[in-house]
Amino acid sequence: MNILGIETSCDETAASVVKDGRVILSNIVATSLTHHKRYGGVIPEIASRKQLEFIHSVVDQALTSAKTAWRSIRAVAVTRSPGLIGSLLVGTSYADALGFALKKPVIDVDHIKAHLYAAFLRPNGPRPYPPRPQLPAIGLIVSGGHSSLYDIENFHRFRLLGRTRDDAAGEAFDKVARILNLGYPGGPVIDRLAKQTRPDTQIRFSPARLPGTYDFSFSGTKTAVLYHHQQHHHDTNYQIEQVAAGFQDSVISILVEKSIRACLSRHRHTLVLGGGVAANSALRQKLTDAARQEGIRVYCPPLNLCMDNAAMIAGYGYHLLKNERN
């Protein structure tokens, strides 16, 4: 069963066709990122205008590259929330219009849960296929807008264990990159700079522990970086790589610690990662290493599926549709 997915919650305009909730037949993403760069963050008005411009051809390309005709699309899945309101409106209006005109069901998808679905997808290529995670699992979603831990019993039962009380992890990367004049988005550049320094030389920033909870807080670390930068950036031996590495380590260490603790206390042997920050190489490595020691398997989506995309929307939408029909 083929589902067309549409995603327009932030700066991407994306469409994808996914077969049986698993096989990605096409995955088209157009981004307006270059138009936002000089402002240091996504400007909602620009994002939605670009989405209006892109949506038709992106959907068209998704069908063409999947070699699929409209008649073999069973339903349209669309990100209904959360996201930028003007941007969401472009995708949802388009999906609703398609559903009405083609007499196909329109499935409303939650963007955050869909991020955790990315690890369940596979490309349409030859074997070997990536292994598919087994549920129940703990899900860690770390993106530009959200940082949350879920206990996923099945695709219809997500229990929120904890979330950020202030900045999302990706937002903290972006804000710290801004403080350090590294441009937008901050995650990839901090990831790269952190690799250029030895662990013993990095500046230490202790994370907020929020004991007894699975909640996160990153804004204190961000402010600590700001003060450190203000006080030391004229020092002759000041190295931005050491600051970037220390900040990254602080964020990652608490994400790893709480994710593993959630697995152990809920007796889950599977940990699924999702969201833009899931592309972070140090997070992927440290989470996998820490989990291995506890007998937990970590599933990280490939890098292109960590970022916003419509394959995760179509894939997750398949399970929502199936549930509706049962």
Ligand code: KG4
């Ligand atoms: O999931 P996403 O594409 O959009 C949202 O739904 O928010 O995530 C974008 C976020 C940005 O904050 C970006 O800085 C961060 O993901 N990001 C990274 C990396 N690549 C992207 N953060 C850390 N390390 C990376 N390699």
Ligand code: ZN
């Ligand atoms: Zn996202």
